[in-house]
Amino acid sequence: MGSLSTYFTSSVGRKQIVAVTGLLLILFVIGHLAGNLLIFLGPEAFNNYAKKLAGLRPGLYLVEVGLCFVFVVHFFVTGVLVYENYLARNTQYGVNAAKGQRSWATRLMPYTGTLLLVFVVYHLLDFTFIDKHGHRSILADGNSYGLYGVVVNAFADPGHSTFYIAAMMALGLHLSHGVESFIQTFGFNHPRYTPMIKTFSHIFALVISFAYSSIPVYILLNYPKVP
Amino acid sequence: MSKINLTLKVWRQKNGREKGGFETYTAKDIDTDMSFLEMLDVVNEQLTHEGKEPIAFDHDCREGVCGMCGAVINGQAHGPLKGTTLCQLHMRNFRNGETLVIEPWRSRGFPILKDLVVDRSAFDRIIAAGGYISVKTGQAPDAHAVPVRKEDSDTAFDAAACIGCGACVAACPNASAMLFTAAKVSHLSHLPQGQVEAPERVIKMVEQMDKERFGNCSNEYECEAACPKEISVEHIARMNSEYRQAKWKAKH
Ligand code: HEM
Ligand code: FES
Numbered sequence: 001m002g003s004l005s006t007y008f009t010s011s012v013g014r015k016q017i018v019a020v021t022g023l024l025l026i027l028f029v030i031g032h033l034a035g036n037l038l039i040f041l042g043p044e045a046f047n048n049y050a051k052k053l054a055g056l057r058p059g060l061y062l063v064e065v066g067l068c069f070v071f072v073v074h075f076f077v078t079g080v081l082v083y084e085n086y087l088a089r090n091t092q093y094g095v096n097a098a099k100g101q102r103s104w105a106t107r108l109m110p111y112t113g114t115l116l117l118v119f120v121v122y123h124l125l126d127f128t129f130i131d132k133h134g135h136r137s138i139l140a141d142g143n144s145y146g147l148y149g150v151v152v153n154a155f156a157d158p159g160h161s162t163f164y165i166a167a168m169m170a171l172g173l174h175l176s177h178g179v180e181s182f183i184q185t186f187g188f189n190h191p192r193y194t195p196m197i198k199t200f201s202h203i204f205a206l207v208i209s210f211a212y213s214s215i216p217v218y219i220l221l222n223y224p225k226v227p
Numbered sequence: 228m229s230k231i232n233l234t235l236k237v238w239r240q241k242n243g244r245e246k247g248g249f250e251t252y253t254a255k256d257i258d259t260d261m262s263f264l265e266m267l268d269v270v271n272e273q274l275t276h277e278g279k280e281p282i283a284f285d286h287d288c289r290e291g292v293c294g295m296c297g298a299v300i301n302g303q304a305h306g307p308l309k310g311t312t313l314c315q316l317h318m319r320n321f322r323n324g325e326t327l328v329i330e331p332w333r334s335r336g337f338p339i340l341k342d343l344v345v346d347r348s349a350f351d352r353i354i355a356a357g358g359y360i361s362v363k364t365g366q367a368p369d370a371h372a373v374p375v376r377k378e379d380s381d382t383a384f385d386a387a388a389c390i391g392c393g394a395c396v397a398a399c400p401n402a403s404a405m406l407f408t409a410a411k412v413s414h415l416s417h418l419p420q421g422q423v424e425a426p427e428r429v430i431k432m433v434e435q436m437d438k439e440r441f442g443n444c445s446n447e448y449e450c451e452a453a454c455p456k457e458i459s460v461e462h463i464a465r466m467n468s469e470y471r472q473a474k475w476k477a478k479h
Contacts, residue, residue: 007474011403011443012433012467081443085401088442090335094236094249095328097302099309099398100452107400109445181446187468189461 014077019182021074026175028067033211040218043148050132050147075117082110105177105205112170119167126154151215156223161216172209176202230256231323235270237282238330243338243346249328259319263306264289264296266318283342291315291455294390297397298343299330304394304453312392312455332397336404336441347393349439350407356435357428358411360420373419383417386410388456398453401442406450408436409466410458416469426473433470 007013035053039046053060105112127150130136137149145152155161179201180194188194233254240247254270261269264286271281287295291312298313300306306316321327329343337345375383387410395406412429415421421428444463451460 003477004474006434007471010433010470010474011405011437012470013474015443016467016471081445085403085442085445088335088402088440089333089400091333091339093299093302093333094238094330095299095302098449098452099303099307100447100449102400102447102449106445106447177446184446184460184464185444185467187464187466187471189459189464191461194461 011081014081015185017077018074018081019185021070021077022178022182024067024070025074026179029171029175029208033208036215037211039148039151039215043145046148046151047146071117071120075113078110078113103177105173106181108173109177112174115167115170116174119163119170122163123167127151152219152223155216155219158220161220164216165213168209168212171212172205174205175208176205179204229259231259231318231321231325233257233266233321233324234326236326236328237342239280239282239342240331240339242341247339247342257318259317261318262289262314263300263316263318264314283340283344285344286314289314292390294392297332297392297394299332299397301328304332304397305392305455309452310455310457312390315455332393334393334396334402334441336402336439337393337396345393347391349404349441350391350393352439353404353408353432353435354411357424357431358415360415360424362420375418379417383414386414386417386458386462389414389454389458390456392455394453394455395450395458396441398449399442399444400447400449401445403444403450404436404439404441405444405463405466406454406458406460408432409460409462412466412469413462416465425469426477429466429469429473430477433466 008017035049038049127147130150132147132150133144136153137144137146139145139149139152155164180198183189183197184194235252235254236249237252238247239250252270252274254266255273257266257269264284267282267284274281284298285295287293289296291314294312296313297305300313300316305311305313306320308316308320331337331339331343332345332347333339334345336349337347340346389407389410391407393407396402396404399405412432415428416425446460448460451458
């Protein structure tokens with residue numbers, strides 16, 4: 001009855017695993033954003049940061065494997081929960097109408113999440129597992145700008161930027177529910193603070209998604225005179 | 228006193244094994260001071276006169292305290308009003324000529340027995356799993372023998388307002404029974420008498436809830452909006468943390 005194994009199979013326990021992994025992913029999203037924004041300081045600052053990160057290997061591999069694990073757990077456990085929820089309403093209502101304030105962000109959690117998964121795989125193939133000094137790094141002046149050049153060339157393509165921005169909007173929607181949701185799932189709810197947490201959740205999501213999107217928007221508007 | 232006419236699309240289902248479907252009826256000259264259940268009584272009278280099977284629905288007190296009644300009206304559990312059971316919903320809340328779609332609670336944990344009647348014995352099993360306290364029988368104890376903090380007794384009382392109607396499950400997009408279970412857990416764990424069994428209680432009740440194959444909570448809070456007693460999702464948060472602590476501290 002008291003064994004921990006049933007914690008990991010119970011509804012509440014698995015929700016809390018989603019919440020913990022979600023929180024870790026949020027921390028990653030913040031850290032990654034801070035690094036990315038260095039692109040506004042020019043090629044040197046950005047490439048130096050990329051080099052410093054690479055200098056942290058082999059320790060960095062550990063972090064990457066951990067992050068990958070967290071991502072897979074989050075995706076897998078939410079997938080199982082969503083499937084169970086689908087089965088739990090075994091016959092569908094003829095009419096569906098909300099009585100509360102069920103938002104689009106909440107309804108779309110599984111879809112924004114899946115889009116994020118597709119995005120992350122694409123993103124890794126796009127910027128991580130590539131030749132950082134190959135033809136994609138060469139800008140208008142004919143010189144190679146390393147990873148900085150790769151990013152600028154990628155976002156100079158409106159289709160590429162649009163997909164990136166769409167994924168960041170999905171991230172924003174996911175977080176606007178995710179942040180307030182993990183706090184409730186962990187077990188904190190207070191008549192005074194919970195409304196504040198909800199407001200914070202929305203503002204945080206907006207800031208994160210707009211800050212990430214500012215990079216492709218900036219490059220799109222200023223290409224080809226970027227560096 | 229005014230009268231209205233309505234078109235009803237009612238879910239009819241012979242029993243749990245057969246497929247159900249919507250049937251259309253007209254409800255004529257409905258007194259707007261009637262309750263929703265009285266309106267159904269009028270329709271049933273008419274159906275009986277026509278030699279048809281009346282619509283089966285659950286009810287008992289008809290004054291909003293027993294938790295027996297309930298149906299989903301145009302997609303909303305207990306109809307459009309907040310904080311109201313179906314028996315306390317009056318026909319003045321509907322317009323003349325309106326069409327109402329009337330359905331049973333839909334959840335794997337609440338099998339349909341007939342028409343609008345569902346089997347809610349899953350709730351009884353959740354209570355039986357841990358929703359009790361152990362006391363010595365005998366003479367009733369003195370009312371003030373055990374002091375209780377005012378805040379705790381208020382919270383326990385709010386949770387104890389749950390009448391177990393199942394609207395939370397019906398309204399939840401995932402057919403989750405978290406609000407019901409949380410209200411029962413929170414009711415007892417806020418009182419000194421509930422402390423002794425508190426860790427076992429939350430574990431047993433959550434795990435029984437899972438066994439009944441309700442869905443998982445995804446914090447959409449539709450349950451709170453549909454609850455005729457307006458029980459807060461605060462209780463769900465409390466159960467989440469109680470369950471986590473009970474599990475991680477358990478020694479066996
Ligand atoms: C693989 C891609 C992802 C998928 C498929 C996914 C899916 C989901 C789903 C379906 C939920 C709701 C679970 C429920 O309500 O039962 C959820 C919750 C959450 N997700 Fe994601 N997600 C993904 C990626 C992310 C990322 C990248 C982050 C962080 C930035 C994140 C943060 C969260 C948070 C904080 C929650 C709330 C946990 C809670 O309800 O307590 N997710 N996710
Ligand atoms: S019949 Fe008792 S609560 Fe409605």
